[in-house]
Amino acid sequence: xxxxxxxxxxxxxxxxxxxxxxxxxxxxxxxxxxxxxxxxxxxxxxxxxxxxxxxxxxxxxxxxxxxxxxxxxxxxxxxxxxxxxxxxxxxxxxxxxxxxxxxxxxxxxxxxxxxxxxxxxxxxxxxxxxxxxxxxxxxxxxxxxxxxxxxxxxxxxxxxxxxxxxxxxxxxxxxxxxxxxxxxxxxxxxxxxxxxxxxxxxxxxxxxxxxxxxxxxxxxxxxxxxxxxxxxxxxxxxxxxxxxxxxxxxxxxxxxxxxxxxxxxxxxxxxxxxxxxxxxxxxxxxxxxxxxxxxxxxxxxxxxxxxxxxxxxxxxxxxxxxxxxxxxxxxxxxxxxxxxxxxxxxxxxxxxxxxxxxxxxxxxxxxxxxxxxxxxxxxxxxxxxxxxxxxxxxxxxxxxxxxxxxxxxxxxxxxxxxxxxxxxxxxxxxxxxxxxxxxxxxxxxxxxxxxxxxxxxxxxxxxxxxxxxxxxxxxxxxx
Ligand SMILES: [Zn+2]
Numbered sequence: 429x430x431x432x433x434x435x436x437x438x439x440x441x442x443x444x445x446x447x448x449x450x451x452x453x454x455x456x457x458x459x460x461x462x463x464x465x466x467x468x469x470x471x472x473x474x475x476x477x478x479x480x481x482x483x484x485x486x487x488x489x490x491x492x493x494x495x496x497x498x499x500x501x502x503x504x505x506x507x508x509x510x511x512x513x514x515x516x517x518x519x520x521x522x523x524x525x526x527x528x529x530x531x532x533x534x535x536x537x538x539x540x541x542x543x544x545x546x547x548x549x550x551x552x553x554x555x556x557x558x559x560x561x562x563x564x565x566x567x568x569x570x571x572x573x574x575x576x577x578x579x580x581x582x583x584x585x586x587x588x589x590x591x592x593x594x595x596x597x598x599x600x601x602x603x604x605x606x607x608x609x610x611x612x613x614x615x616x617x618x619x620x621x622x623x624x625x626x627x628x629x630x631x632x633x634x635x636x637x638x639x640x641x642x643x644x645x646x647x648x649x650x651x652x653x654x655x656x657x658x659x660x661x662x663x664x665x666x667x668x669x670x671x672x673x674x675x676x677x678x679x680x681x682x683x684x685x686x687x688x689x690x691x692x693x694x695x696x697x698x699x700x701x702x703x704x705x706x707x708x709x710x711x712x713x714x715x716x717x718x719x720x721x722x723x724x725x726x727x728x729x730x731x732x733x734x735x736x737x738x739x740x741x742x743x744x745x746x747x748x749x750x751x752x753x754x755x756x757x758x759x760x761x762x763x764x765x766x767x768x769x770x771x772x773x774x775x776x777x778x779x780x781x782x783x784x785x786x787x788x789x790x791x792x793x794x795x796x797x798x799x800x801x802x803x804x805x806x807x808x809x810x811x812x813x814x815x816x817x818x819x820x821x822x823x824x825x826x827x828x829x830x831x832x833x834x835x836x837x838x839x840x841x842x843x844x845x846x847x848x849x850x851x852x853x854x855x856x857x858x859x860x861x862x863x864x865x866x867x868x869x870x871x872x873x874x875x876x877x878x879x880x881x882x883x884x885x886x887x888x889x890x891x892x893x894x895x896x897x898x899x900x901x902x903x904x905x906x907x
Contacts, residue, residue: 429448432470442459442461444458444460444571444572446573449502451502452473456468456502458567466479467489473501476500477498478491495563498570504574505566505570507543509579509600509686510577511719516542516759517540517785519543519545519894520546521545522792523554523792525876526791529891530890531543534894536895537899540577541576544578544580545786546558546561548585554862558599580598580601581687582603586605591674592681595678595681600687604674606667607691610666615663625662640709647755652706657706660706664692664703667692671707675688688716689722690707691761692723693722693725698724701748703723708758717758720759720784727739729765729768730764731764731825731826731856732860733767734767734769746775746778750779762775765897772900781901785897793855793858798889799878800845800846804842807845810875811837811854811858814858815831815857817861820861820864829852829857831857833852
């Protein structure tokens with residue numbers, strides 16, 4: 429393999445040293461020609477890759493087809509189920525550049541990463557496909573020579589079609605978002621309204637829930653008074669049916685092990701322990717044990733900023749949610765985990781590291797920090813654009829910071845610009861406008877070029893940012 433490296437260097441290529449590996453008489457490496465990364469291939473299986481032959485080496489662009497060929501040759505570059513790993517972390521990568529940094533970030537923690545994690549919303553906003561997202565993660569894994577395994581999460585999927593799309597693209601985790609089947613309006617109905625609406629439900633549904641829960645004490649939550657039960661059924665019965673259908677669809681469609689997460693977090697109302705229990709119990713009665721469940725915890729988990737809420741209330745509820753998760757045999761999943769440093773001690777202590785945490789794509793903000801440091805003029809333009817277009821982005825993301833708190837950038841020196849990514853209002857504005865910015869060629873091209881030039885800086889920032897999350901979650905876990 430050292431000959432291979434010598435050959436590549438003689439061609440004037442930069443070789444990522446950890447990427448060199450050999451299988452089935454074929455040696456591969458990730459290389460860089462100027463700012464373009466390529467997969468260099470030589471040997472028996474090189475016909476399976478498309479590229480241009482130079483000397484004895486085939487230089488292949490980082491396309492999805494070449495990623496598929498690479499994953500076949502080096503199975504560790506292919507996503508896999510995370511089952512059996514206590515602490516799992518969803519990282520996601522909106523730019524397709526962050527995986528090497530994420531590999532380094534998890535290196536000193538006992539955490540199984542989900543490097544590929546995108547919702548349909550994120551795919552649409554970044555004009556990417558699941559195959560693109562997985563290919564980027566796979567090449568990043570190859571670049572770092574990381575062999576610890578990683579998952580690919582089709583995040584916040586809502587329909588069977590979306591699930592089929594994710595599975596056929598190679599996702600190994602499905603996060604089902606039931607929010608469109610949760611009747612949140614019923615949560616604020618008066619008792620009379622609940623009674624009237626409940627009477628309209630199909631009689632077999634009512635009979636089932638009454639038989640299971642009425643006058644029948646349950647573990648952890650005890651007996652449910654009839655008005656509470658009716659309200660829970662009204663809010664969740666359709667979501668439960670949808671979850672069961674989607675789970676059966678996954679089982680019928682999947683060709684590899686797939687982790688199943690049920691998400692009921694993207695609703696306006698907080699999930700009570702009784703609601704969580706009933707939903708989980710219904711799945712259990714249908715023979716389904718999810719790998720993880722994401723309730724809507726108390727307090728505000730807004731994108732890219734610290735937790736806002738009463739930490740004692742959070743801790744109190746979190747203990748009960750964990751008891752429910754233990755009872756049914758799955759992990760809790762904490763969404764929008766980016767920057768929620770104040771809740772991580774509780775999360776780590778209560779779960780003892782048996783938990784799934786999803787970060788919210790803040791690796792994008794770490795990339796923007798590179799911009800603020802190295803191209804102040806472009807950062808200024810992007811900052812103003814983000815402010816002007818924030819209301820468009822608010823259609824997709826719930827944020828509450830006040831743009832009036834953002835000082836006029838024209839009054840600030842270049843040296844100050846990185847501070848804007850630390851102030852909640854400007855940080856959040858930049859966080860949610862990524863799709864709009866990335867659609868602008870005046871931004872996109874120089875931005876990617878700058879990141880290619882400063883990739884080591886970018887990885888260092890990710891090690892620090894993601895490492896901080898991992899450190900806080902794991903600090904309270906007893907070895
Ligand atoms: Zn979520």
